[in-house]
Amino acid sequence: MEAQLNPKERLKVLDGNRAAAYGVMLCKPNVVCVYPITPQTQILESLYEFRARGLLDAEMIEPESEHSSMSTLRGASAAGARTFTATAAQGLMFMYESCINVATMRLPVVMVIVCREITAPHGVTAGEQDAMMARDMGWIQMHVESCQEILDSIIMAYKLAESPDILIPAAVCYDGYFLSHLWERVFIPSSDVVAEFLPSLEMTHLVDPGVPMTICPYLPPGGGTEYRYKHSAALERAKGKLETIDKEFERVFGRGYGGQIEEYRCKDAEIVLVTMGSCTGTARVVIDQKRDAGVKVGLIKVRMFRPFPSERLARALAGKRAIGVIDRNMCFGCNQGTLSVDLKAAMYESKTFTPVVNFIGGLCGADITMDHIDRAVDRITMVAEGHSSDGVIWFDLE
């Protein structure tokens, strides 16, 4: 993980939101349309600052709501613009209709979701419920661990979304406060290198008065099935595409993130903890400590949540004795977290049966601590040894 300063990079201390804004600036969007909402607002403030300083040459549109911001980008993207927006929690929920429309019209909009708990109880606290509930919108979703990964993933998200064989909007998601307000050292690549890595957008379908197009026409019943099939197939292609983009990114910038998932000390592991988002950093430290104590435990970070990396997870987890999954959300009605539900479905592909323990933590602004993860690893070990355990453990209610 120790990164070296590339001579063409600058080193700055940034919080997650400002790292996101730098990432967006480097990708040179043509249209930016963001409605402010905690904990995302610094992205908007920073982008306006960049524009005032002449660093960002984008059309900045002030919408009256999140629904309007995504609707605006739908038009802009259909006209061939590279676009950006950011939101969180209630704002994302207000945006749903336009989000699904953008995805099914196959417009490569890029959005940042700064994950925030939804009400009730009232509050502007951290939690991943907002992004998890948006998993079926037909978007690509990437969840990241550090401020550096936020910046890097935004660049990768544009490249992935705009690939001519993909054309699917992408959301880069990170934990509110735990990353959005965490200050870390961040390497900022030079804009020349980014421009080479991410060429300007060439849309094949444009809103152009010279070449009239019918966009999103009425179709008779059954007529849309073909487009659902093509959309789903493109999402499947996006898995391999991210692996390729990640490798190319590593070659150019010196930092790679493993593609769809990152496997940490997994090769010889007997038990594996699966995480997503900012708690992965905490988990790394605990895994190292447990390894020092002789526990053969590994860690998998799910980086691409949609499309879900079923094949890679099934491959990496086949033959393990027990798996633990940390969820910062609830899949209501399934009595477990969403990542747990999806991971269990993915394990069907491995044709093995491995017990899975789900840990629910970090809801409504709660922290996921080293102590939580330490006890989680103990419990996974216990299950691997054949002892019985509840399938779902609530960190804060133990």
Add this chain to the structure above:
Amino acid sequence: MKKMSPSEAPWADGTKLFIIDTGEWRYQRPTTKKDKCCRCGNCYLFCPVGCIEWRSNYVAANLEYCKGCGVCASVCPVNAIRMVREDGSSTEP
């Protein structure tokens, strides 16, 4: 795999008409008795999809678009139009 569109998404060439044969939706069709038709044009005026066409000495629906609503039959003053089920069964009660 059965496919009908060259596009990845619901996009279409705007220079061509995007036509849907709504006639496929129909469960009953209007049949015109040519010798009874008085060519008053009532059905032409009332047809909600505008699919009534003037033939040599009578008027009749274009069945590629006619949805089979039966308005033409009900406004015909000389009962020249009768609705017939697509499956051949009678529409009479």
